[in-house]
Amino acid sequence: MHLPGLLLLPFHVFESGRIAAGIIVSIAYVAMLSVFGATIYEIFNFVGVTPRVGEANVTKRIAPVHWEWQSRGRAIMRVYVQDYEVLDLLINGRKIYPVDTNPSKDRLNPRP
Known part of the structure; x- marks a missing residue:
């Protein structure tokens, strides 16, 4: 399956009439996006903060x-x-x- 088809999978599932499967796939996509977004945020936060040196x-x-x-x-x-x-x-x-x-x-x- 190509990337556009994978990204549009929840919409294709909804169009085929399988509402429960579409909801489950949509929830899985939201969970993956939130984990991916949190990981990217933590990486940028770690890179952007300079350590303080002092007493x-x-x-x-x-x-x-x-x-x-x-x-x-x-x-x-x-x-x-x-x-x-x-x-x-x-x-x-x-x-x-x-x-x-x-x-x-x-x-x-x-x-x-």
Whole structure:
């Protein structure tokens, strides 16, 4: 079977009246095209990304005890926040993102 006939196979199957076979062949073509497309995407993504060379450092600092304003819905209140650790990621001397290591998500702690 030649390439044009192979590419048009689902349409020929539908035209011959075999709808179930046409659906199965169409699903198989879609699966093959998605795998082929994902493979091509990964190859181009791998080739197009240049590796970064540099230093990465993690610094640890303590955020001291303080009061801060936080909102809970429509209410704004002043809450007491205990000290917690913050990890700073430095790549090539640039601060990327502070990572909060506090176990409580919203850092709300009752006043001691």
